[in-house]
Amino acid sequence: MLQRETMLIGALVTALMLSSSLFAQTDEHGDDLSGVWTNFAIEASRPFQNSALRGDPPPMTAWAQERYAQAKPTFGSKSVAVVETNDPVYDCFRPGTPRIYLHPFPMEIIQTPGRVLMLFEYDHTVRQIYTDGREHRTDLAPMWMGDATGHWEGETLVVETVNFNDKTWIDREGVPHSDQLRVFERIRLDEDDNLLIDITIEDPVAFTESWTGQRRYRRVDWNIEEFACMDNVVFAEYEQEILNYDPNATQ
Amino acid sequence: MIRKIASVSCFALGLLLFVVGASAHHGGAAYDGSQTITVTGEVTKFEFINPHVLIYIAVTDESGKVVEWSGELTTPIRLARMDSGGAEKWSKDILQPGDEITLSGNPARSGAPSLRLRKVIDSHGVALIGGTN
Numbered sequence A: 001m002l003q004r005e006t007m008l009i010g011a012l013v014t015a016l017m018l019s020s021s022l023f024a025q026t027d028e029h030g031d032d033l034s035g036v037w038t039n040f041a042i043e044a045s046r047p048f049q050n051s052a053l054r055g056d057p058p059p060m061t062a063w064a065q066e067r068y069a070q071a072k073p074t075f076g077s078k079s080v081a082v083v084e085t086n087d088p089v090y091d092c093f094r095p096g097t098p099r100i101y102l103h104p105f106p107m108e109i110i111q112t113p114g115r116v117l118m119l120f121e122y123d124h125t126v127r128q129i130y131t132d133g134r135e136h137r138t139d140l141a142p143m144w145m146g147d148a149t150g151h152w153e154g155e156t157l158v159v160e161t162v163n164f165n166d167k168t169w170i171d172r173e174g175v176p177h178s179d180q181l182r183v184f185e186r187i188r189l190d191e192d193d194n195l196l197i198d199i200t201i202e203d204p205v206a207f208t209e210s211w212t213g214q215r216r217y218r219r220v221d222w223n224i225e226e227f228a229c230m231d232n233v234v235f236a237e238y239e240q241e242i243l244n245y246d247p248n249a250t251q
Numbered sequence B: 001m002i003r004k005i006a007s008v009s010c011f012a013l014g015l016l017l018f019v020v021g022a023s024a025h026h027g028g029a030a031y032d033g034s035q036t037i038t039v040t041g042e043v044t045k046f047e048f049i050n051p052h053v054l055i056y057i058a059v060t061d062e063s064g065k066v067v068e069w070s071g072e073l074t075t076p077i078r079l080a081r082m083d084s085g086g087a088e089k090w091s092k093d094i095l096q097p098g099d100e101i102t103l104s105g106n107p108a109r110s111g112a113p114s115l116r117l118r119k120v121i122d123s124h125g126v127a128l129i130g131g132t133n
Helices: A002-026 A043-048 A062-070 A230-243 B022-026 B076-080
Strands: A035-039 A107-112 A115-120 A126-130 A147-153 A156-162 A182-189 A195-202 A211-220 B010-012 B035-047 B054-060 B066-072 B100-107 B114-121 B127-129
Touching: B035 B066, B035 B114, B054 B100, B066 B100
Parallel strands: A126 A147, B066 B114
Antiparallel strands: A035 A107, A035 A211, A107 A115, A115 A126, A147 A156, A156 A182, A182 A195, A195 A211, B010 B035, B035 B054, B035 B100, B054 B066, B100 B114, B114 B127
């Protein structure tokens, strides 16, 4: 009797290992998303395609509204000149996720076994999306771009990104988030071979409810070239000269 | 003294075919998007640099005084990729000092002789960006 139970348990363990192994294999399926992609705005989002995921501010908590009031973005209804901004990106910190999608530069997707890489031209920012079944890391400090894991559901790459710091903005219009931010993405090709990314934002500290946005990209025959953020810092001198110009001064 | 520039003319912003994209990268609060100014002069400096390309030209006003105007475009790689409606393929050599060119764009709110460029016409009358005339 004991022997039969031992055999049964052994069979169950074997079955679990097999199914786990099968899952690991199907994990690598899905469309080939590899290539260089550039923003191809969905019609309804054209007015804010370079600055926000939605046309109106998301539903913010009092915590977030307080921070939003202090933000001095260079885009949106409360935009200021570059030299007056407190946007962390102008100090060359990483833009964060999903904000990286709002910067008007292409990105390349490189699919490898167990990992999908997103190489953004903007300051050569890289996202690594692990698709090998691993859990999120909890032993490292919060990150600018977050910790991303993904899996395939049919042809769709499903990504969850967590473990963010609270120093970046969700967008380029100054909407904040907390370190409780969770970004969910469903990445797939449409019938025209465009890349669609459905984004869901959850952050109970910053938002009263979850909210969504969508990005679309088209394939381009480009290489990812260099764009160094520090060039912005140098360029700020030019912008400062314009802002400080005195039209009454004689030359 | 408020400068008068002989070749300055103003147009209402409206029927522009191409948005050059400087605002896409940085925001454009330093410029007045409701106005367009056009100036003509010789290229004194051309910087095909990140984050934004800069063109400087020497413009002579009615009294003969020379004022250096600057124009700001989008990133060089966007221009090189023809992603901004450019009629020509941009490169670091597309403009040379001494070229007589015309710049149109939104003026700086501060009154500085600086433009967020909407149109660049080269010495042959070719619109390098922003349309055909």
